[in-house]
Structure formats: structure tokens, C-alpha cells
Amino acid sequence: LAYLESIDAWVLSDPGVQRLRRVLPERVDTVVGAPNGFEFTDTEASARWLELLPGVADVVYDTDRSLLYASVSELNVVLEIDTGGEMDASAWSARVLAGERSPMAGSLHGPAGLALDALGGALYVSEASRHVVTRIDLSDETMSPVAGVPDTPGFLGDGGDARSALLDAPAGLALHRIDGTARTLFIADRGNHRVRSVDLPQSTITTVTGDGVPLTAGEGAPASVFSIDSPTGLSVDAFGNLAIAGASSVRL
Numbered sequence: 001l002a003y004l005e006s007i008d009a010w011v012l013s014d015p016g017v018q019r020l021r022r023v024l025p026e027r028v029d030t031v032v033g034a035p036n037g038f039e040f041t042d043t044e045a046s047a048r049w050l051e052l053l054p055g056v057a058d059v060v061y062d063t064d065r066s067l068l069y070a071s072v073s074e075l076n077v078v079l080e081i082d083t084g085g086e087m088d089a090s091a092w093s094a095r096v097l098a099g100e101r102s103p104m105a106g107s108l109h110g111p112a113g114l115a116l117d118a119l120g121g122a123l124y125v126s127e128a129s130r131h132v133v134t135r136i137d138l139s140d141e142t143m144s145p146v147a148g149v150p151d152t153p154g155f156l157g158d159g160g161d162a163r164s165a166l167l168d169a170p171a172g173l174a175l176h177r178i179d180g181t182a183r184t185l186f187i188a189d190r191g192n193h194r195v196r197s198v199d200l201p202q203s204t205i206t207t208v209t210g211d212g213v214p215l216t217a218g219e220g221a222p223a224s225v226f227s228i229d230s231p232t233g234l235s236v237d238a239f240g241n242l243a244i245a246g247a248s249s250v251r252l
Helices: none
Strands: 002-004 009-016 019-023 030-031 056-062 068-072 077-082 093-100 111-117 123-127 132-137 141-149 170-178 179-191 195-201 204-209 233-236 244-247
Touching: 002 056, 019 056, 030 077, 030 204, 056 179, 068 132, 077 111, 077 141, 111 179, 123 170, 123 179, 141 179, 141 195, 179 233
Parallel strands: 056 111, 111 170, 170 233
Antiparallel strands: 002 009, 009 019, 019 030, 056 068, 068 077, 077 093, 111 123, 123 132, 132 141, 170 179, 179 195, 195 204, 233 244
């Protein structure tokens, strides 16, 4: 879910119909994904007429550059959609930023959650199928590891280097900023029924909440032993308060 302030609209992923939808005060329309649409090519295309987006998972918006980023897990790509700040979605263009059919070196496997550090020029992507979180440098369009060991699901590594820790099907991401600088990356470690945090300057990982038990229980207990069930979505405010959407509940 992303808010486009310049046109007072929300854009959300609609995986059931494999499209991105735009919610305006007066209507809801499709902005990316069309039946019998054209396949991605190496050149930019009208965003509205791209092929359907199976497994479209998350979307974030760079307000300063008027760019939308969308993860499409079943195509193993992240899209960059240039809105130009325009209301007319037919003027929007799109390209594959990362993953299959992208000129960027490296691949993505089941991209799911996204978190944008616009000031730092980086996009964070959780790869559910590879059990890692990856950082995309938006200036030179390169990828680097943030957390997890590729193709190795599990739970391990709290207190150590995040790149040596084990995750299991990571999903939603959220960034906490201090004075505009990204400091902490929160990860919905869905398969482990936990939320993990990575101190970005130190690259260390810890568990914020969840005890590995897929339950919604423990009201009043410390966050470290609070049970959560398959966390998928995260949001963090300026004060560091974390909201968690799980399989059976939403917790703050």
C-alpha cells in the first residue's frame, strides 16, 4: 500500500486479480496489469498494458522521484513504475528494475516485502523463496545481502551478523529512521513466527517479538516471549512503535 500525495491517491497490490489498483476519492481503477497485456520487454512500456502480475506482493512510493516500486513474487521481479506525478495512468511507464529480464546482475527468488530508503538511495527486498533480505542500490543498480543465508531456512543468529543468521520465508519489511537516516530494518520472519530487527550500521540481528509458536497469545507479556502467528505485514512510526499483521490478528 502506497500513498501518492501529488494526486491524492492510494496504490495497492491486488494479488487476487494480479493487478495494481489505484484508489481515488471518486473511483478505483487499474494502473498496472491488463488481461492479454504485453509481456515485459527490454524497453519501457505503458504500465497499464503490462502483462498480469501473478503474486504481486507489495508496493512502495518514492515521493521525491514520483516512482513506484512493486514486487511480483511469481515473476521473480521488482518493477519500477514512473508516474511522473501524473493523474493519467496511461502516461505512466514501467521497467523491470531487478530480477528476471533485468539487466541488473543477480537474481531474485520470490520477492515479497519492500522497504524504501529514499534518502539513502536503497530499496530493501525480502526474498521469501530464498529466505534472505537483499538491498538494491538505486544509484548504481547493484544488489547486496542484508540478512539470511541463501536457500537455508531456519532460526539462528540473534546477536550476530545478520548475513549469517537464518530466516524462514521472510515477508513484510519496515524501516525505522532517526533524523531521516535509516537505522533499523524490521523483518516479518513469517516461517519462524517472529519479527526480527537488523541494526543497519552494525549489521546485527535480534528478535523483537515472537517465540516461534504460531499462536496469538500472551497479552501483557514481554514482547520477546509474545506469540505471533505467521507475521506478514509491518509498519513502524516515527517513535519506533511497530504494528504487525499476522495470519490471525493485527498487533501494535
